[in-house]
Every structure is written in C-alpha cells, then in structure tokens.
Amino acid sequence: MATILVVDDELGIRALLSEILADEGHTIELAENAAQARACRERIRPDLVLLDIWMPDVDGITLLKEWGATGQLTMPVIMMSGHGTIDTAVEAIKFGAMAFLEKPITLQKLLRAVEQGLAKPAAGRGAPAAPAATTHTNGEASLTVEAAMTGGAMLPSPPLMLGPQAEQSFDLDRPLREARDSFEKSYFEFHLAQENGSMTRVAEKTGLERTHLYRKLKQLGVDLSRGKRNGGGGGGA
Template identity: 45%
Template sequence: MAHVLVIDDEIGIRELLREILQDSGYQVTTASNAAEANRCLKARRPDLVLLDLSLPDEDGLSLIRAWSNGSALRTPVVVLSGYASIDNAVEATRLGASDFLEKPIALDKLLKAVKRATGDAAARSQPGLFSAAPEWQPGNAEKDWPEWPQAVMGLPYREARLEFERAYFLNALAREGGKQIEVAARTGLERTHLYRKIKALGLRAALRRK
C-alpha cells in the first residue's frame, strides 16, 4: 500500500485529501507546514508527497530545492497550486516535481496524478515522470538517458503515447517558463496547433499566452 504525505496549511484541504486517498487505498500522513513536513520525512519516507507551494513557514519551492540538494528528488512530488502561483508550479516542475494540480483540485485529476506517481518502484525511484530531461546533444548514447518508468511502459499504446506527450510538453513548458512563442519554437509547432495540443493534454494552466 503506497504511503502519501500531504502538506498543506489549510486543514480543510488536508482532511479532504486524506479522506479521498484513504478511501482509494492509500496510507496518508499529513503536515501543516514545512517544519512538520521535514519531521514526517525523517520519520518515514513516503512514496509520494503532495505539496502546497504556499506554506506559512517556508515556501514549497524552497522545500523542493532542499530535498533535491542539486540532484534528482528521491521521492516524487506533486505540487498543489492556486491560480496565482502557476508560475511557481512550473518552476517546481523544472526543479524535479513530478506534476502539479491546480486548486480547486478535481477528484479524477488527483487520483490519476497519484496513481502515476506511485505506479511502481521504478517510477518512485526517479525524479518524476514530468521532470526536465537533460538537453540532448549529438552523439549522446542511449545509455545516457534514464529508462522510461515501467508504469508507463506497461500501459496500452494509446495511454502510453498520451503520457509521453504530456511529459514532453510539460518539459518544454517548464524549460521555457510557459512562454508560448518559445515553446512553439522548441517544439516546432504553429502556435494555434500548440495551444490546442496543450489544452487537450490538460496543461493549459502552465501556458503563458504572451
């Protein structure tokens, strides 16, 4: 049974997430601030962290930087973000967070994100499905690239392709700060086509239109 650490300063959200996740078969620990979260992490390493970026004692981005310490995150992190902090959510993804969920959180998106991040041990041992990949250079050997998480490799083709596309475009959005012109140039897509693709993949919140 996967163990999820929920970090949010709003008790209503913490308890709602606890109830939903426990009803779905997950073990859940909650923390209301960064200090409490760090104590929970020292006591027991979870399989997934759901992290609100706006905490009273330390912001979520600082926590992610501290946890990664310049290397890959050992535990997948899904950030929770209000509309005003979408830019921070994209930055968190660049730092290695697996995914982000915009508040108010839709139940189906929550459970899908948790299932992706806790799919199997291989996925949990990596920084996350949607973390930024190293820039490709001519001559890079295949061995230099991390294996695609087995949780994705075991999916039917259509679902695996969807997960790949979502990872690819979220990667591009994170690298370019969500700027549509730069993302279009990086991906080689016309801007209208890009916007439709981003919308279809459920990533519109991470896209700056200017």
C-alpha cells in the same frame, strides 16, 4: 497501497485529501508546514508527497529545491496551489515535481496524478525533471503540467431516481427545500449502500465531482460509514 504525505497549511484541504486518499486504501500522513514535512519525510519515507506551494514559513518550491539539492527527492512530489500559473507549474517541474495540481483539485485529476506518480520508479528522482516535461504551446503545457493546470468541470448530475430496492414515501406537505433535502439524502444513502461506502464509485455513478459530493453529503447529514457497516446494502463490488 502507498504511504502518502499531504503537506498543506489549510486544515480543510488536509482533511479532504486525507479522506479521499484513505478511501482509496492509502496510508496518509499529514503536515501543515515545511518543518513537519521534513520530519515526516525522515520518519516515514513516503511513497509520494502532495505539497502545497503557499505556506507561511517555507514555501513548497523552496522545500522542493531543498530536497533536490540534498538528494532527498527520492519520491514523486505533486505540487498544489490555488494561485498557480503556467510559469509556476513549469518552475515546479523544473525542480523535480512530477505534476502540478491547481486548487480546487478535482477528483479525476487528483487520482490520476497520484496513480501516475506511484507508477514511476523511485530511482533517479533526485535530479530535476527533463526539460521536455515543461514545454507548452498555445497556453497549454505538456501532459504533466496541462493535466494539473486545466480546471476540471463538474459533471452534470444525472436524473434523481431511486432504484426499486429503495422505494419509500416522502411527505410532500412541507417546504420544497425540506422535501428536496429529504429525497437527496435518501438518494445518496441508497448509492452509498450499493457501492459499499466507496466515495469514488458513488461519485462516478451519480456524476458529481468528489469534493462537491463530500460537501453535499455532509450538508445533508449523511452517515458516510453507514454503507460500509451495512456491507454494501446488497449492491456494488
């Protein structure tokens, strides 16, 4: 697995991306500004960097240019922004970024971009990307930019059904919200156990976008380590 540096001034974004990528088996380093990012890059030489554009001291594009100009852009860099445009994405690609992810970042786009970034050879990454990667038609950029800029729609939720191994009774003589939350908590705990605590597989099986799934589990008070401690609950590999 890879060592990934996440650079973002928002604590929540750093924590969320760290959880997701660590769950995929990667080693995660965090930085909240350009100064910390520079230090981390020198100290750990990451295999890939997720770099936010809007930061209070030095913005991500400036840092990207700096790394490129000094021959330090030896790793793939994926830019992130909640206020991005096609022009911003094109600029990022021009100065050496391999992709541009628009916040809120969907699970599918994040994991796909990381997988593609880690598959690229490190050699030659000090030079700006080829201009062909920045072309766009009818408002849609080429594969690299388009994959980052188009928002990922949340998948529809499947019917809430518990398997036969997780049959249990519910107290229906209470407010609807409480009854629903109790049922949903049991539903997600069941799938976490089945999938050995893998958030990726639970997201795929339940049809929820992963960031939404994390928020839902925390809201319901689900113990995210329970599935792994129980060894999969007799379920998924």
